[in-house]
């Protein structure tokens with residue numbers, strides 16, 4: 044009895060203290076449950092979720108880049124049409140220049156990085172507001188996209204390697220563990236759970252060795268079980284359809300890299316310091332200019348990746364590809380908890396934000412809700428998420 | 443006995459992990475100047491924030507009585523209505539607005555939403571006369587010095603009919619003249635019936651102005667002393683604040699500076715094209731190994747610009763002259779290069795230029811030297827924690843954990859975090875810009891001791907300070923700056939407050 048009361052008290056406290064962190068997960072969960080009910084389970088089917096995640100891909104990678112841009116108190120509006128334009132460049136390179144995917148992808152990524160540097164140039168050197176600099180980019184890339192597709196209209200991509208990026212799945216092992224389920228995906232899920240538990244325990248032990256505050260043992264166990272279940276569930280659902288898609292692999296790799304950079308490296312710390320107080324960062328020997336260039340270049344490169352994912356998914360480059368991507372990415376980042384005041388926000392949050400955002404679209408599509416209402420609902424969710432974020436943050440500070 | 447104008451009873455206020463106020467009792471008599479003193483983090487600012495409604499009723503426990511009436515403020519507007527006016531340490535004026543707009547900001551004189559500008563200017567003029575400030579009310583606040591801005595702030599608060607005026611370290615950023623001015627004004631206001639509560643770390647000030655002094659320590663009331671009964675003396679204050687005697691505020695140093703110059707400027711001239719004038723002209727100074735050199739002068743004399751221009755942070759300025767560091771001629775385009783070459787600069791403005799307020803103590807301390815803690819760009823988190831803990835201990839930073847955001851630290855403890863950050867760079871030449879601003883006597887003593895230890899280990903320190911006793915107490919040699927020029931160099935044996943002031947006001 045006493046232990047039970049203790050458990051509940053711990054649970055309440057842990058949730059209370061970390062409401063912002065867990066809030067997004069809970070919101071995503073709730074949205075999924077609601078749609079599962081309203082669509083009689085179609086939403087939660089393996090096939091639909093697999094599709095949903097593939098659709099999230101090109102917004103998710105943009106949201107990751109945008110998070111860092113917003114963290115350093117800037118914005119990049121150009122990335123939507125930059126993605127569209129670079130997708131078209133990829134299509135042209137494949138179709139008309141007969142270049143193989145293995146050459147086209149790195150080439151386009153580099154072009155994206157360069158485009159990002161170009162946006163950063165007036166921002167870093169002349170202190171032009173990034174809103175204006177990137178608005179110029181928005182116009183320019185929109186025009187460029189129309190120019191390169193002017194003669195041909197939609198460019199169909201026939202290269203199957205390239206198309207697999209947005210539509211393909213990882214190959215399976217020649218053995219079958221559970222009939223009807225993708226074995227490699229299940230195995231990868233199991234490995235991910237193992238790695239997660241191992242690293243969590245290791246880091247907790249390290250903290251204990253330094254006498255740092257850690258979650259109480261029961262809460263820690265609960266967290267491990269909760270997240271392991273989530274990973275397991277995800278793997279199970281994916282394995283039930285075609286297994287892990289290449290898009291998902293790419294997004295996971297991007298998130299892993301960015302999560303690592305932002306939490307573990309000097310570069311990451313410098314980015315957040317510049318966002319938190321540029322003047323103090325500058326006087327501490329951090330070049331604000333350099334950080335600006337790096338963050339915008341990474342944004343450009345991720346825009347290129349987004350363009351590749353989108354073109355590959357559609358198996359073609361269209362004249363309107365990338366329209367409004369930038370705003371979707373910004374919305375995802377804000378839903379995920381970044382702050383316009385700078386210095387606050389993380390990539391995991393933004394990915395969850397992107398998932399929330401795309402889930403809404405997908406769920407409402409399944410329910411056959413009119414697009415007009417869809418926009419309104421998305422707007423309301425955005426506002427609600429930001430209000431939640433701001434109020435929980437204020438509460439956290441006032442104690 | 444007359445009912446006190448203000449009584450705070452058994453006030454307790456907690457933040458996560460900190461009990462900032464613990465059963466504090468505080469009582470202020472009508473028409474007195476009541477000083478509130480105590481170490482950094484003792485809870486002075488918190489107590490005043492409770493009083494002014496920043497922390498609303500319900501977030502603390504205890505009772506507030508004004509004129510014997512219990513009060514429950516749910517916000518600043520309520521406390522203003524009850525006659526409480528507070529001036530925070532950070533000025534809250536809008537620099538781009540005029541003096542009169544600022545004075546009536548939020549309380550515009552209007553009829554049906556239309557502002558009556560004539561009446562506004564007329565009343566602003568009257569308020570300015572009241573605080574003895576002779577400026578045109580149409581001047582932009584940006585164009586006034588800090589001292590005058592402080593007076594505008596007081597005019598603003600007085601325009602709201604305050605009975606109790608609270609000032610949180612108002613003189614921390616003022617020079618001697620402006621401070622004296624301000625104190626005189628407070629005396630005058632008292633004689634006109636305004637009750638004042640003054641927080642200050644400058645004990646001289648407290649001694650000269652207080653009718654009553656309340657001392658806080660670790661969130662508790664230690665004692666209340668009556669100046670008119672002769673209970674207030676420097677020794678009594680220090681003893682009650684820090685709990686021990688400090689007889690000599692400036693610890694003696696046996697060490698003699700070396701002869702080899704570590705830092706030297708030759709004909710250092712800085713021109714600001716945007717302003718169309720020289721900020722610094724033909725500056726020649728030298729700092730030797732193991733020496734503390736004081737840079738005295740009035741605010742705006744160009745001392746901070748001198749430090750920043752050496753440090754590679756002089757955007758848009760045209761610089762000529764030579765900088766010699768450790769025997770080599772150098773030229774820094776960015777603070778990064780200056781730091782790498784062994785220089786460090788502790789800014790005078792810790793909030794704007796020193797700290798990343800939303801980050802925690804650990805992240806701030808290691809910010810300027812992260813690479814020392816990283817391999818292949820990856821930070822060794824455990825080493826970082828150790829470093830942060832080490833500085834927390836050695837500088838006696840008061841915080842529940844090193845994971846606390848520095849925005850939640852008291853002013854003085856924020857200053858210590860700044861110091862820690864730059865000590866971790868392990869510089870050869872340390873430039874301190876107003877290093878003890880807002881720091882309590884005990885901590886000041888610790889910082890002075892630390893400075894002595896650092897020079898004994900061979901570091902060189904260039905100390906910019908507007909507090910003459912500090913300059914005289916700590917320096918081996920003093921330069922006096924005025925109008926962007928070095929007006930004189932005084933060996934410590936011949937330097938005196940009078941001599942320094944004489945040079946400082948000579949344009």
Ligand SMILES: Nc1ncnc2c1ncn2[C@@H]1O[C@H](COP(=O)(O)OP(=O)(O)OP(=O)(O)O)[C@@H](O)[C@H]1O
Pocket residue numbers: 440441442457458460461462480481482483484485486487488489840841849850851852853854855880882
């Ligand atoms: N918002 C907050 N969150 C957490 N802790 C806080 C917060 N505000 C103040 N504290 C803590 O409460 C204590 C008292 O702080 P306070 O600012 O009142 O000190 P102070 O006496 O004004 O010191 P100083 O002379 O340095 O300004 C400190 O330990 C501080 O860290």
Ligand SMILES: [Mg+2]
Pocket residue numbers: 486487488610852853
């Ligand atoms: Mg204070």
